[in-house]
């Protein structure tokens with residue numbers, strides 16, 4: 001029996017910076033990686049090991065210098081900027097470390113934003129969906145607050161609601177709890193897990209917090225631009 | 241979020257609102273520039289329109305006058321010899337236009353010509369007791385002439401009626417001769433003919449020279465005094481399209497062989513002045529426009545830098561480069577349009593205020609204000625386009641931002 005088509009595959013992905021300069025630096029070396037639909041994964045590694053770089057490539061914000069990225073069976077290397085943008089908007093959600101809401105808009109409007117960007121004109125349906133999502137992250141009361149007037153933990157919860165707006169298959173989170181106190185970090189992490197289980201959305205979460213990483217299905221550990229462990233065995237190590 | 245506005249408009253308005261200080265400052269700058277332009281342009285066009293009105297209600301649009309007399313020396317010229325001649329310009333007599341009745345009939349049905357008014361002018365002396373003043377005597381068919389020059393509007397005492405023995409004089413001439421309404425004065429024409437006329441009306445043309453020199457009598461009276469019985473020295477014409485006057489004048493001259501001068505030609509100085517004003521006005525507009533453009537551009541350059549994180553996030557959420565480009569072009573356009581609306585209001589209000597303060601000595605207005613809607617609409621549209629053009633470079637920069645770099649901040 002053939003494996004079902006994975007959510008996403010990286011095949012021999014390399015990334016170099018400074019191409020064309022006297023000293024190009026390769027920061028990702030020949031990465032092979034497969035993510036299955038519905039997985040809840042932690043991406044760990046020392047600072048500078050290439051976690052964000054890999055996340056940006058997976059999220060179609062950046063392109064690999066070599067290798068292929070296949071999302072839901074589609075090879076993305078052949079896509080032009082417009083197609084890449086559209087694929088990113090529809091299939092991938094992002095949660096960044098800090099200030100990742102747009103401060104000129106309210107919480108509700110931030111959650112509507114991916115839908116607005118997609119459809120151009122706001123609609124009642126978008127508002128209703130944004131409402132539901134804010135309810136899911138427990139911020140109904142805050143919906144009309146400007147992003148700036150909310151705590152870090154609340155902002156990250158709005159960001160989670162926003163990342164879900166387009167019902168993406170994959171959510172990429174780059175240190176989503178990096179700026180939060182441990183209680184808030186815990187809540188945000190729990191929320192992501194809950195969404196993962198209820199919506200079957202795949203999460204790939206960069207974190208330095210090994211306790212949080214231990215609560216995922218799988219840990220991908222990076223050293224110097226290479227994946228050194230990607231399995232439940234890492235999970236066992238983390239727990240030990 | 242208003243549901244009839246698309247994403248770019250919503251975001252542009254929010255960004256402008258959030259960057260309140262920058263927005264207020266640049267709006268003020270744009271408004272000042274536009275206010276200056278609106279104030280200046282409206283004032284100039286009011287002045288011009290008023291001047292035109294004054295010119296065109298006090299003179300003919302086209303005048304037909306007999307040609308200058310030229311000396312034609314009779315000389316024997318033999319081949320191979322040269323003759324050095326000094327030709328003196330002959331003194332100009334008052335002459336009639338040949339076949340003027342024919343021309344009156346012809347011009348009355350000429351397309352574009354409204355009124356044809358024959359007049360006879362002559363120099364004369366106005367005498368009262370020991371005092372005498374030299375005046376220009378204009379003999380008129382009053383019904384026709386008043387359609388061209390509205391003497392009745394300028395009458396300060398008496399009426400504008402001129403029968404055979406009547407004369408209309410200006411206020412200054414009346415004062416200098418020490419006469420009033422119903423007094424009699426003696427007119428002695430250059431031809432030597434003399435006549436006693438009764439003052440039936442005194443006018444004020446608003447100009448001392450004119451009030452001193454102009455006098456109006458019946459056409460027959462002027463003809464008799466200047467020895468030109470049955471003749472006229474001038475045909476005054478008005479036309480429907482005043483700017484076509486020169487073209488019509490050329491055509492009339494070609495058809496009649498009589499020199500035809502349009503108001504455009506006789507007021508060449510005015511048109512030169514208007515041209516000079518217009519070109520300096522254009523220069524000022526250009527420079528104000530440039531400084532508005534640079535102001536908007538510099539605000540947006542800073543805004544793109546400040547908002548690079550937002551731009552990165554929007555790109556990550558799936559906004560296209562085109563959306564980002566339009567978002568910033570729109571901000572430029574909106575700054576231009578709102579600044580211009582403010583400025584047009586301030587400029588217009590300033591003009592009304594200034595106009596109510598600037599009064600002639602007698603308290604009457606110097607000129608009447610004319611507001612053309614096209615000036616305001618034009619200013620707003622142009623400022624909007626200037627804003628969009630000014631936003632081009634920052635907006636392109638924003639659209640080209642690498643989202644990875646933008647998000648990292």
Ligand SMILES: Nc1ncnc2c1ncn2[C@@H]1O[C@H](COP(=O)(O)OP(=O)(O)OP(=O)(O)O)[C@@H](O)[C@H]1O
Nearest residue numbers: 017018025027045046047048049050051052053054
């Ligand atoms: N634009 C760039 N130009 C040159 N080098 C870069 C650039 N971006 C990242 N790098 C380098 O690539 C390497 C990996 O960076 P990356 O940001 O992916 O690390 P990271 O694992 O996310 O680190 P951290 O935990 O600190 O966020 C680093 O050595 C970094 O200096």
Ligand SMILES: [Mg+2]
Nearest residue numbers: 051052053174
């Ligand atoms: Mg990183």
